[in-house]
Amino acid sequence: MSKTCLLVIYFLAFVGHCHGDNILPADRAADVFNSSSVVVDRVARQTSSSMTPSQCSFGRGRELTGCDWNLTDVESVGSIESHVPAWQLSSGRTSYFRGGPSTDASGDQDGGYLLMDTLRGVAETVKLSSMMINATLPEGRCVVFQYAMDGPNADRLRLVLRQSNQLVHQMANDTVLLMPRREVLWEGRSDASDKWLTASVLYSHGQPHQLAFEAVVDHSVQSQRRLRGHFVLDNVDLGTWKEDENEKALNENPDTLMVDPCLGHCNFDGGFCGWSNDQDDDFDWNLGRGSLNAVTGPIAGHLSRGYAYIDSGYPRRPGDRARLLSPSMEPTDPDRPLCLRFWTHMFGNGIGMLKVVQLFGPPGSDISNRELWSLTGGSSNNWHQGQITVSSNMIFRIAFEATTGRNHLGDIAIDDVSFDDGPCPSAPQAAAASTQQNDCNFETDECGWTNAVTRENVDDIDWIRHPAENSRLQFVKDHTTYTSKGYVMSPGRSPVQRPGDRAWLFSRPFNVTSGKMDMRCMTFWYLMNEPIIDPTGPSLGSLRIYTRREETFSGLPMSGQMVAVWRLHNHQAGVWKMGRALIQQTGNYRVVIEGLWGSSRGAGSISIDDISFYEGSCSTHPNQAMPMATECNFDRDMCSWRSIANASGVRQDNDWRLATAARRPANLPDHTFGAPSGYVYFDVFSQQNRQEVIRLVGPNMTSGGIGRPRLCLTFWFAAFGAGDTTQLRVLMMDSVGGSEKEIWMLRVVQLESTRPDWNFGQAELESDGTNVSGQEVRLVYEGRASNGGFAVDDITIYQGGCKTRPKFATPIS
Secondary structure, three states, X not given: OHHHHHHHHHHHHHHHHHHHOOOOOHHHHHHHHOHHHHHHOHHHHHOOOOOOOOEEOOEEOOEEOOOXXXXXXXXXXXXXOOOEEOEXXXXXXXXXXXXXXXXXXXXXXXXXXXXXXXXXXXXXEEEEEOOOEOOOOOOOEEEEEEEEEEOOOEEEEEEEEEEOOOOXXXXXXXXXXXXXXXXXXXXXXXXXXXXXXXXXEEEOOOOOEEEEEEEEEXXXXXXXXXXXXXXXXXXXXXXXXXXXXHHHHHHHOOOOOOOHHHOOOEOOOOOOOOOEEOOOOOOOOEEEOOOOOOOOOOOOOOOOOOEEEEOOOOOOOOOOEEEXXXXXXXXXXXXXXXXXXXXXXXXXXXXXXXXXXXEEOOOOOOOEEEEEEEEEOOOOOOOEEEEEEEOOOOOEEEEEEEEOOOXXXXXXXXXXXXXXEOOOOOEOHHHEOHHHOOOEOOXXXXXXXXXXXXXHXXXXXXXXXXXXXXXXXXXXXXXXXXXXXXXXXXXXXOOOOOOOOEEEEEOOOXXXXXXXXXXXXXXXXXXXXXXXXXXXXXXXXXXXXEEEEOOOOOOOOOOOOEEEEEXXXXXXXXXXXXXXXXXXXXXXXXXXXXXXXXXXXXXXXXXXXXXEEXXXXXXOEOHHHOOOOOOEOOOOOOOOOEEEEOOOOOOHHHOOEEOOOOOOHHHOOOOOOOOOOOOEEEEEEOOOOOOEEEEEEOOOEEOOOOOOOOEEEEEEEEEEOOOOOOEEEEEEEEOOOOOEEEEEEEEHHHOOOOOOOOEEEEEEEOOOOOOOOOOEEEEEEXXXXXXXXXXXXXXXXXXXXXXXXXXXXOOOO
């Protein structure tokens, strides 16, 4: 009896709340599920005061506000005992007290935002719920927000739709309780290091509902240390509508109502959302809600009611073409292209072809076009997701082009089109255009990426495709599915593995038109994790990206044949990070991914996932991964450096040479990985006590200085031997005239330790009157000794100036 009373009281309280806001009187509860009633009452329902979606920037200064977001929701509480909300208000000025970024999304230090510190939440998923929101218009609601996330355990942020089980549906004399519904509308991950990003989501729903942000915390990365991270939200707009303007737009053209933040997004529930049929094709795309033919077409949209489709029935003939054109879209950011996602239904005996084509230039003056994606033939009677990276330096449009097949059983449908921020691998891989065929998420196979054949003799081990759970680390997940069952690629391990063993992974060829420059960006996700650092220092290994000219390659990488475009060494982070490299080539080429193991004795991982290519320019990410022509860590060869003696009497065995396990000075280990080899050195012993001069000369490079960014040369050096006159100089030499300038000099007697330990050195590269800005120069390491020598390793050049280190190595002017 008491249970029944409690249930009735709860139900009356719920209905009273809704009725009080003129939203859902009990006698109209059934209307919510009738699509026609939603259309009739859309204005009245959309403008209801407390149920209208709100815009919120969360205040400023001391007047921070959570607007209508439920911060005290039991599902957002970080600790059940303390009932402290996991989501809290914060600002840039209090970021070091409460956490979060130093400014809000607009760059205001006093601006407010919502913060979820990962140390506050005990659950894997921490929710933040909105107020109750009315049924949307058929055209949907555009949700726009800005977000950022930081920290190794800040996994994902989701926007979900939740339908409460408190809604009732009256049928005849019965009252039934609806089942709750949860639908993921958007999911994002970030490697922007706390950079604010913007997301837009278009959705439609026929019943009152809530929207909720879900912050997903990965507690598995806290197995060794409890690490801090956070999620932040700002400028959340849940799609407030201007009813008069929308009504006017609907009356003028019902098919082109568009909300700018969601430009190009469409679920086809209330029209084409600004998409339009091409006037120069053979027939048109239509809107549908369910096929009347049992052997072709979908029975319903992907998640919503409507979809767009081509009718392959009479009077269509094989080869007829229909094109659906997007609104004109602005050029994309070079570093942040768009990911076009959509769902396709291609079921039937006579399915033809579906293409995605990018058209460049404003409407009516298309300059050129590029095929991005195409799929031919039928598939199962299900919706399947497709995706492709879209980039452009000019205004463009996207076209869905459907071609009829061999008979009238070939209806093709699309649904839930969206444009998300950031690149994505083409999916399914079989649909990728020729320029995108090297995209891969490795879930099915290697997508045409291959290991080097044995006869090339360029590597020692192979790359292996394997489930993430098979790595040497615990709690590893892939990047695509973020599960332990997802697949990644890693260099193989062997029982007799030696430091310096490497694996090369080759892409399919990129064919370049003669006389043209191919410029494209390669993005990928990498995991370089060495959880246990050896006492001698990090020694995991390296990951490098090269381009290889297809027609000139033979043997090991050499100048003019292999060009490094990206590289990182040793431990980077315990989570997946995004990498980006710029590729510029004038001939046919392949991309080569090199994984090289160091001497690490602990469990470590070097893995890659989700490779994607897109046309255009971009910057290297992270910045420190940009290689320079002169850099070398000497792990297998001397790169493009060569040893030159300054006098004819110098003995040949006194040259700069690569250290080996059998021949190295004072058993000095490699600096890069702690291996027994992998650096260069010279070692002089003269019975006549005659000082010999030995030079290590690098390849041509462009100097810094006047009119150009300054550069910083860094390297590691070790001194050995008993000769007091032993010294090492670094010179900048004019490649044409031969003039030289000393930029760094050190004598062995200046070092405090007599042991051959590695020391850090650096010097700024800039030109003076003898080197005009931009002139080709070479770097020279000049060793002088009669009894002793120097070792050098890890020569690297960075953008920007620097001070000489050690300070006493500054040349005397």
